[in-house]
Structures are given as C-alpha cells and as structure tokens.
Amino acid sequence: MGKKRIIQKTKEELIKEREQIDAAVGKEPRTGSGRHQVLGARIYISSSYNNTLMTLCDNKGNTISQVSAGEGSSRGYSAIRSLAARGLEIDRLKDMTPIPHNGCRRPKVRRV
Template identity: 30%
Template sequence: MAKAIPKISSRRNLRTGSRRNLRIGSRKRLAEEVIGVIYVQASFNNTIVTVTDGGGQVLSCLSTGTFGFKARRKATPFAAQTVTANALRTVRDQGLKQAKVRIKGPGPGRDGALRAIRYGRIRLTTIEDITPLPHNGCRPPKKRRV
C-alpha cells in the first residue's frame, strides 16, 4: 500500500514567521543596500508619498490627509513638501543614503514634493515620470442626433 502524500500547499505551512519579523529583517538589510525608491502620487485632491527599499518593502508611507491637512489644503504644494520631508526624515534615520524618484500624476503636489526631496539629505540617482498616458484613449461618445 502506498503512503499518502502530505499536503504542503496550505497557507499555514508556507509562512514561517510573523509579518513583523519580515519587516524587521528588511530594515537590517537596508544598511547593506543603501538604495531606495521614492514614489510620489500627486492627484488633484491629495499627494501620497511612499518610500521603499531595494526589495520593495515599504519603509514609510504618508499622505497629506493623514498628516493633518483637510479639504482644499491637501492639494497644495506646501502640504506635499511637508509630508515628503517628514517621510524622508524617518527613512534617513533608518539608514537610507540614496534613492530613485518616481513621480506619478498631474497634481500641484509634484513640485512641492520634488523640492522637499532635493532639500533632503538623500542623494538622487534618477528622477522618473511614470504618469500613465493613453495610447489611443477611450472611445468617444456617439454623434448627437437632433
């Protein structure tokens, strides 16, 4: 009689520790690989700044809304500059030395966030615009009949 094959594809068998241990491990790795990626998503209503390490683990994520700005003040360059400076301060304390910048969106927070990144003590390797552009766009509405 053949032996039963143990089931190894269950979720419980794959995870070997808590998610917290994975995050702490990525912070230790950050000292070795000192390059990170700063993502700035600037919409017309809000600006979101996310800083990741080389492996893609999120080190800091802030938006103007969670930082305390309300309503129309969320979409200002000053709010984006303040939030970006605060996000960079936390990752600089963790040991981030240089970073790539990827900016997405048409909002007014683009310039303020980029200004704060330039004033921060992190060396920039590249600045890249990743705003999605349509190749052909949406289908236009049908012609109006009167």
C-alpha cells in the same frame, strides 16, 4: 411568542470584566523597532488633485514608510524639490503618468 430573558451578570463577573478592561487599557501601545539605516531606497510620489502620497521602499520593493500629505498639500514637483533641499540624493526621476494609446472610443460630439 416567547418572552425574552435578560441575563444579568453577577458582581464577580462584573469585577473580573472590569479588571480585564483596565489591563487592556493600561498597556503601552506597540511601536516599531526604532530607526534603522537604509542604504538604498526608492521613493514613489503619487500626486493627484486632492492628495500627495509618498511611499519609501527598499531596493527589493518592501514598503518601509508611507506618508500622506492630505488636502491642500504640495504637489509632486514641490515634493521632489523639498526632498532635494533636505539633502536627499536623487538618482533619477521617471514620469509614470498614464497615457492612452487609442484605448476607448471617445463619445460623439453633442449636436444642439
């Protein structure tokens, strides 16, 4: 079994590495291009027991923004009411709840 060699960096290498780290940390974070006007869009609201997701898409289906309300959030109907109260014009609503059409067989009833 051989011995493991530990390579130690020189002072110049340590200084150069530190300058690279400082340069990377000092940069401003990149942000989006700012606000832009969207004439027609769709909002998809996915509401579960634990969370409410709202996705804003343009008419082509490209996602513009996405928001998660987190735990303890308002549910789907409350989210729609809050959007309408803020002046959003609602054209149509569609319930996309999955409904089984005689899919999987249900388990047998337990007999005790």
